[in-house]
Amino acid sequence: xxxxxxxxxxxxxxxxxxxxxxxxxxxxxxxxxxxxxxxxxxxxxxxxxxxxxxxxxxxxxxxxxxxxxxxxxxxxxxxxxxxxxxxxxxxxxxxxxxxxxxxxxxxxxxxxxxxxxxxxxxxxxxxxxxxxxxxxxxxxxxxxxxxxxxxxxxxxxxxxxxxxxxxxxxxxxxxxxxxxxxxxxxxxxxxxxxxxxxxxxxxxxxxxxxxxxxxxxxxxxxxxxxxxxxxxxxxxxxxxxxxxxxxxxxxxxxxxxxxxxxxxxxxxxxxxxxx
Amino acid sequence: xxxxxxxxxxxxxxxxxxxxxxxxxxxxxxxxxxxxxxxxxxxxxxxxxxxxxxxxxxxxxxxxxxxxxxxxxxxxxxxxxxxxxxxxxxxxxxxxxxxxxxxxxxxxxxxxxxxxxxxxxxxxxxxxxxxxxxxxxxxxxxxxxxxxxxxxxxxxxxxxxxxxxxxxxxxxxxxxxxxxxxxxxxxxxxxxxxxxxxxxxxxxxxxxxxxxxxxxxxxxxxxxxxxxxxxxxxxxxxxxxxxxxxxxxxxxxxxxxxxxxxxxxxxxxxxxxxxxxxxxxxxxxxxxxxxxxxxxxxxxxxxxxxxxxxxxxxxxxxxxxxxxxxxxxxxxxxxxxxxxxxxxxxxxxxxxxxxxxxxxxxxxxxxxxxxx
Numbered sequence: 156x157x158x159x160x161x162x163x164x165x166x167x168x169x170x171x172x173x174x175x176x177x178x179x180x181x182x183x184x185x186x187x188x189x190x191x192x193x194x195x196x197x198x199x200x201x202x203x204x205x206x207x208x209x210x211x212x213x214x215x216x217x218x219x220x221x222x223x224x225x226x227x228x229x230x231x232x233x234x235x236x237x238x239x240x241x242x243x244x245x246x247x248x249x250x251x252x253x254x255x256x257x258x259x260x261x262x263x264x265x266x267x268x269x270x271x272x273x274x275x276x277x278x279x280x281x282x283x284x285x286x287x288x289x290x291x292x293x294x295x296x297x298x299x300x301x302x303x304x305x306x307x308x309x310x311x312x313x314x315x316x317x318x319x320x321x322x323x324x325x326x327x328x329x330x331x332x333x334x335x336x337x338x339x340x341x342x343x344x345x346x347x348x349x350x351x352x353x354x355x356x357x358x359x360x361x362x363x364x365x366x367x368x369x370x371x372x373x374x375x376x377x378x379x380x381x382x383x384x385x386x387x388x389x390x391x392x393x394x395x396x397x398x399x400x401x402x403x404x405x406x407x408x409x410x411x412x413x414x415x416x417x418x419x420x421x422x423x424x425x426x427x428x429x430x
Numbered sequence: 431x432x433x434x435x436x437x438x439x440x441x442x443x444x445x446x447x448x449x450x451x452x453x454x455x456x457x458x459x460x461x462x463x464x465x466x467x468x469x470x471x472x473x474x475x476x477x478x479x480x481x482x483x484x485x486x487x488x489x490x491x492x493x494x495x496x497x498x499x500x501x502x503x504x505x506x507x508x509x510x511x512x513x514x515x516x517x518x519x520x521x522x523x524x525x526x527x528x529x530x531x532x533x534x535x536x537x538x539x540x541x542x543x544x545x546x547x548x549x550x551x552x553x554x555x556x557x558x559x560x561x562x563x564x565x566x567x568x569x570x571x572x573x574x575x576x577x578x579x580x581x582x583x584x585x586x587x588x589x590x591x592x593x594x595x596x597x598x599x600x601x602x603x604x605x606x607x608x609x610x611x612x613x614x615x616x617x618x619x620x621x622x623x624x625x626x627x628x629x630x631x632x633x634x635x636x637x638x639x640x641x642x643x644x645x646x647x648x649x650x651x652x653x654x655x656x657x658x659x660x661x662x663x664x665x666x667x668x669x670x671x672x673x674x675x676x677x678x679x680x681x682x683x684x685x686x687x688x689x690x691x692x693x694x695x696x697x698x699x700x701x702x703x704x705x706x707x708x709x710x711x712x713x714x715x716x717x718x719x720x721x722x723x724x725x726x727x728x729x730x731x732x733x734x735x736x737x738x739x740x741x742x743x744x745x746x747x748x749x750x751x752x753x754x755x756x757x758x759x760x761x762x763x764x765x766x767x768x769x770x771x772x773x774x775x776x777x778x779x780x781x782x783x784x785x786x787x788x789x790x791x792x793x794x795x796x797x798x799x800x801x802x
Contacts, residue, residue: 327485328518330505332532332583338506342531346522 188400193393201401208384208402212409215381218295218370219363222302226359227352229303230310234351235344237311238319249315252308264301264372271297271373293375301369306362310355317351318344353417361410381406435494436461436587436619437482442491444477444643451477453643455491459587459621460636464613466622468630469640470666475623478640479589482621484508496586511585513593517576519564525551525575526560532583550578553612570601577612587619594629606633627667631655639663660776664706671712671747672782675705675772683772686743688721690765694772704773709737709750711769720762726755739785746784 192198237248255263270276271291278288291297321344329339367382376383381402388399437459444452452474459465467475480486481493484505492499500508511532519528529550533543551557554574564572573593580588590609594602610633613620624630630637631651639646639654639662647659658664661672675685680695685705697703717723724742738755740747740763747763755761 322518324514324516324518325520327505328512328514328520329531330485331483331510331512332579333506333535334531335504335506338535342535343520 185400185403188396189404190401192397201397202405204398205402205405208381211379211381211384212406214378215364216409218299218302218378218380219360222299222306222363223356223360225299225303226307226310227356230307230314230355231348231352234311234315234318234348235340237315238321245319252311255304256308260305261368263305264369267297267301267304267373268292271300292373293377295374295378297373298370298378298380301373302359302363302366305366305369306359309358309362313354313358314348314351317354318348321347349420353420357414357417360413364410364413365406434461435459436496437621438492438494438497439478439481440492440494442478442481442488442493444474444481444486444488451643452481452488455643455645457638457645457648459619461586462617462619463635464610464620464622464633465636465638466624466630466634467638467640468624468627468666469646470625473640474643475625475640476591479512479591479621479623482587483510483512483589509585510587510589511580511583512589512591513576513580515592515595517572519572519575519579521564523564524560525556525562525564525567528564528575529578529582531579536583546582547578550582553581553615554578554608569597570605573597573605577609581612581616581618585618587621588613590620590622592623592625594624595626602629609633631667639666641666657771658706658773660773661704661706661778661780661782662776664704664771664773665778665782669709669748669750670782671707671709671784673705673707673745674780675703677701677703677772681767683770686722686745690721690770691767692770692772693767694770697772697774702775704775704779706771706773707747707765707769709748710735711765712747712749712751713764713766714738714749714751714753714755715762715764717760717762720764722763723760724763726757726759726761729755729757748785 189201190197190199192200237245240248268275272278273288273290273292275292277291281288325343325347326339329343334342365382367380367386370376370378370380370383374380379387385399385402385406388395388402435458437457439455439457439459442452442455443450455474455478457478467478469475477486481488484500484503484507487501493501495508495510520531523531526547529547530543533546538546547560548557551559554577556571556574556578559567559571559575564575567575573596576593593609594605597605606629609620609622622630622633634651636648637651637654638648641662647654647663649657654663655667658667658670664670664672673685675683677683677694677697677700678689679699680697681692683690683692683694683703683705722742724740724747726738727741727746728739730737735750735752736754738749738751740749740761742763749763
């Protein structure tokens with residue numbers, strides 16, 4: 156590797172310090188707690204004990220997969236039609252997509268309660284027009300809805316940005332070679348937008364699988380997610396730090412494995428996934 | 431032998447944002463010919479090509495293909511293929527799959543596709559490159575893939591949009607020969623767009639010179655060089671000395687105060703005309719033998735010949751000669767009757783002055799400005 160100049164090292168220094176303090180050190184602390192007992196002695200008991208949380212892991216992954224698929228199915232056509240619009244309309248839609256991201260995540264989730272609750276907006280409306288109320292809140296569907304709603308911008312943005320950079324002359328070339336609209340989408344646009352899709356999947360799946368709060372507020376704690384379990388344990392005080400850290404570590408490893416699998420799909424292509 | 435027209439453009443007009451790009455264009459393109467649309471940036475040549483390809487619809491006028499009107503037929507249904515200026519190869523596919531693209535859309539059998547792709551890659555000298563990724567190819571190789579991909583579909587007409595503009599000079603010359611060879615081998619119509627007059631002259635059966643959204647002249651390369659129809663064509667194709675002259679009577683034209691013999695007739699007496707004299711057609715003789723005399727103001731050595739500028743009564747002539755002359759020499763000019771070409775006055779008359787502001791450098795700079 157080429158030796159870096161002194162100047163470029165000075166410029167990079169703050170970022171290295173930043174990364175050390177806020178990424179490396181927390182990871183070390185997490186690993187330390189995960190591999191020690193309450194007295195600070197080395198143990199694997201914490202890791203061995205995560206079997207109790209098998210169901211939470213399974214539910215988390217299942218919900219995250221479902222939420223990611225729904226998000227993709229909604230976001231892909233949206234990004235596609237956005238690229239076909241006038242530039243001014245594209246900017247407008249982009250703003251609308253990003254607007255919710257400027258609001259606090261907790262508030263956004265909380266507001267769904269007022270919509271889905273048994274006496275919320277939807278059910279009030281249904282009873283007004285003489286229909287039976289629906290059980291919307293405290294269902295798996297509500298949790299997945301919350302995930303989709305909270306994370307969809309992270310799917311739309313990377314897909315849109317990759318798709319809008321596809322060279323228009325490639326589409327002309329495809330049309331010239333006999334490809335109608337469907338064939339152009341299938342043979343040119345989709346393969347070329349894959350890096351965006353993979354980025355989007357990663358950026359939705361990772362927060363979905365590790366999320367907490369959404370399930371507490373919208374799922375009524377019926378199906379504990381792994382993120383909730385970790386939060387719950389930490390809130391119970393220092394005695395539970397070790398188990399909570401072990402859970403965090405296992406979750407992290409699971410996420411890394413799924414990232415590696417995702418990267419497989421886009422291997423060789425420029426840089427792969429942007430996280 | 432009468433050749434059939436494969437493409438006919440009838441009274442085509444195109445406007446973009448109120449600007450007229452094509453203005454009542456009429457053009458018949460014959461089957462199996464190599465025809466070049468030549469003109470400066472913005473003359474409408476690429477627009478014409480896109481009309482035939484189907485990427486653009488005319489505001490008025492008809493496009494005929496094999497005698498049938500094809501206005502409104504989408505590009506993917508037309509039996510023409512295009513080679514794009516920047517190749518537009520699919521970056522997610524390898525060489526083989528790029529060439530096979532059109533064949534897969536036609537749902538050909540895998541064995542047929544393989545045979546066709548192999549044949550096409552052999553034709554463009556890229557056998558063995560099947561598995562290569564597009565990014566790993568040089569510009570010239572990408573160009574060949576683009577050619578193979580377009581002709582694999584066996585189009586009746588191949589459209590080429592400045593395909594050689596991005597290649598360096600040496601490669602461009604080779605590709606010119608190769609394209610011509612491929613055209614003859616396949617026996618299909620090539621419609622070639624370029625702003626490079628030399629390219630147009632070397633490759634084409636016929637050249638269409640365009641400017642301002644109109645066709646200025648259609649003819650064989652010899653025709654448009656030797657018999658330009660107006661001052662624009664004379665200036666755009668090769669080097670020309672263009673003068674205001676007076677047609678005294680048939681076969682006699684006056685310019686720079688001297689009455690020359692020429693081969694042109696059919697003008698009214700004393701009709702003002704444009705006169706073209708090519709720099710290579712002027713003989714330099716001693717002042718006393720010359721029809722005109724003047725002073726050499728600049729000399730440039732170009733290898734094969736010298737390019738000298740001679741001031742005659744304030745008008746700077748460009749003359750190409752193999753003899754050496756020095757600046758400030760007084761020389762005589764001798765012009766044979768067949769070196770003089772007379773043109774009717776046109777909207778371009780007077781737009782092209784003499785060589786007083788001429789500079790080699792400028793000429794080269796303006797050559798490389800490719801059309802967007």
